[in-house]
Amino acid sequence: MTIEFEAKLNHVDIQDLTSLIQFESTEGKIWFGEQLILFMQLPALAAFRRELVNSIGVERAKGFFMRLGYQGGLRDAELARRLRPDSDDMALFWTGPQLHSLRGMVKNRPIKIEIDKESGHFYGELEWVDSWEVEIVQTELGQIDEPACWSLLGYACAYTSAIMGQEIIFREVSCRGCGDERCLIVGKPAREWEDAAEFSRYFTAEPIIEELYSLQSQVKSLRSSLARHQGQYYGIGDSPDYKNACKKIDKAAQSKVSVLLLGETGVGKEVIARSVHLRSDRAEKAFVAVNCAAIPQELIEAELFGVEKGAFTGANQSRAGRFERADGGTIFLDEVVELTPRAQASLLRVLQESEVERVGGVNTRKVDVRVIAATNESLEQAVKDGKFRADLFYRLNVFPVQIPPLRDRLDDLPLLVEHFLAKFHNDYSKRTLGLSDKSWRFIKNYSWPGNIRELKNVIERGVILTDNHETISLESLFASVGPEAVNTDDTHVYSEGQVVKPSNIKTTDGWVDTLINQQIGLDSIEEQLINRAMAMTNDNVSAAARLLNLTRPALAYRLKKLSENDSTNLK
Incomplete structure (x- = not known):
């Protein structure tokens, strides 16, 4: 299917994408759907890129940024299929450039796009306008001798490959970062590129990295064998x-x-x-x-x-x-x-x-x-x-x-989740992209009444319900959690497997009026609540935190603040 596009593509509404952005300024978080995103200054990224090039060389640095973009492309392809399940092939493909533009990465200007999934045909020719990577090269790093848009290229390859269901390779045939008039990319199936195998190596970890990982794996295996021999595996x-x-x-x-x-x-x-x-x-x-x-x-x-x-x-x-x-x-x-x-x-x-x-x-x-x-x-x-x-x-x-219990050792969640993911990836012969950021937030606040056994079952269910190369959503982990729990932020109390909105907690107005009439300040109320919770739990910080619907670190911080205030008042 061939489309003379710009007029047709530009009509694709982007409102469903912009509505996914949610700011939690008080919590220091920005959400895009179920994923956490960051605002970063270009000079900081430029300094990081310069240091990486100086440390490991241009080729390895290029591979690093291309793999960084590649991972982003995979996740955005998953997001596009969820958001626009009924879109035609062209609209689904164009969601990727829209997401790139929405994040401030680059503006995509289509020149020629041909898509026919049935026959496996794809040809894409686009111009990148105001690439962030060109920006840092021109303003921070200085002109280089080869195309500079490394992460953008990795993203385009991964996103289009995932949408087409076959390996698509984009090449940057001209780039403003190395003195050309414009950034122009061309994409087509890997079989149509003579150097496809050589180019694809950028998406594989560098040999030196693989060697290090291999050595680390051997050391870990030896330590595990030694630990088992000594019976120290707990x-x-x-x-x-x-x-x-x-x-x-x-x-x-x-x-x-x-x-x-x-x-x-x-x-x-x-x-x-x-x-x-x-x-x-x-x-x-x-x-x-x-x-x-x-x-x-x-x-x-x-x-x-x-x-x-x-x-x-x-x-x-x-x-x-x-x-x-x-x-x-x-x-x-x-x-x-x-x-x-x-x-x-x-x-x-x-x-x-x-x-x-x-x-x-x-x-x-x-x-x-x-x-x-x-x-x-x-x-x-x-x-x-x-x-x-x-x-x-x-x-x-x-x-x-x-x-x-697991709720008293939440710091171990990453280790346990990694262990169970590896186990069930192997058991079910699949490879997910791990938990979404929303899923991580939920499980860190969940009370885990079934402890590690429950966590194991939850991860197994998540792996079963999630397709290859997709992130495990909150709905996949907890079948009983409705969309209202997923689409909100920190407006829920997690207790014994139940999700309760604070707005649904019934209170009477009498005690609130009393507090206000007696001019009792919030700081005093907080101090009384904390002291009471600590007394009820015999000074068990983890248990008191659960009573107050706080994380343990959050309560520990408040206790430290109260202690410092008491010390100041005694002087």
Whole structure:
């Protein structure tokens, strides 16, 4: 299809694109749809480009900027398909130049454009007017010997390739940055360029970079192997609370002491238990995990301690229980509070005498098993309620470790998300562009009632619902989040998986009038709220922050400010 374009292309409305720009001046953020964008001064970009050229040379710097533009082109192609799903091929293609213009990158003037997706034909000839890269070359860097519009070229190649569904290469045949009269680009399928393979190398990481990455990967693999050999692999996390828990466990790993892991459902207690096993001198022996809540109560004793033939109806043969299978190694009893009274008595005997007696048997068998128990309930309360034996509790509670919930270790989110993305990209043979900025904002404010298990499921759903080379949207992550939650900014409270607009929180006007009539200032109200929240949570900053719907860093900053004000007032 051939179109004599400028008149026809210029009529394509840009209002749907401009409406996506949202400013949050109080938060220091600018949004374009679900993506964060920046305003940057050209002189700063010029200084960065100069430093890059001086550090790694022109060719590598050119490749860097072209890849930078390439990534932007991929994301804008995704955005264009979402915004204009019913557009014809020409309007969809022209969305790219419009987005470029909207961002202040360059004005596109079409000269000749031919598009026929069915036959795979594409030819584009455009003039770039007032390119930002030419601007910095002419005003900051000085004229160069080759075309200067590196990032713009990468963008054009990626955007058009994504729209056409085949590799399209644009070349800058003339450029004002190197003394030509105008910037002119020509684009056509890669097969029609003789040097396509050579040109495409700009979109691949430089060999020196690949070599460094390869070395880093090897080092990481060696460290991982060494860590596993030494049993020091505790999962993923660098936050202080999580590292402290791991350090505490590490001290117990080399001994035979029983460990009691405490924490909410989904925090990764089994991962920690396996790590204790790997860290111990039992690493070469069996690790047996048992979910006590998943086994029917009438079968729990037989499962754990074994059964002799004829002990009950259906016991047609003798078989070993989980403790015998774990002999010499480690057994992990998850949800240990669910054990029946008889099973608790048998477990106590194992801990005290290191022997088991099968159901229906008369002989005891010696076992050498390290017991790691876990629960998301309070065993102390279960003892008070008569649900759990006190003597068993004291034997299990020799070395208790509290595993922090995900909401108290949000600094680990990037590491965890990266880990799960890599896993599910591999599992489903696809490659997304990761989470959108809106998605990141949401998950950092979400309360994660299901902890790491919930995060894993959320990322898996996002990868499944997202096409290759597209960003994972908020709707893909959380199926229950409606468009109103996605299209607004910081106007929501995230709690227990629910999204609540503050405008929907019911209050009465009486206390507000009282505060105003008594001329109580905002600073005083804030101080009282913070002090009250800290008192209610026994000075737990993370918990207090959740009560106040603040991030932990935000509350820590306010506490520091209050402390400084108090110090000033005392002088």
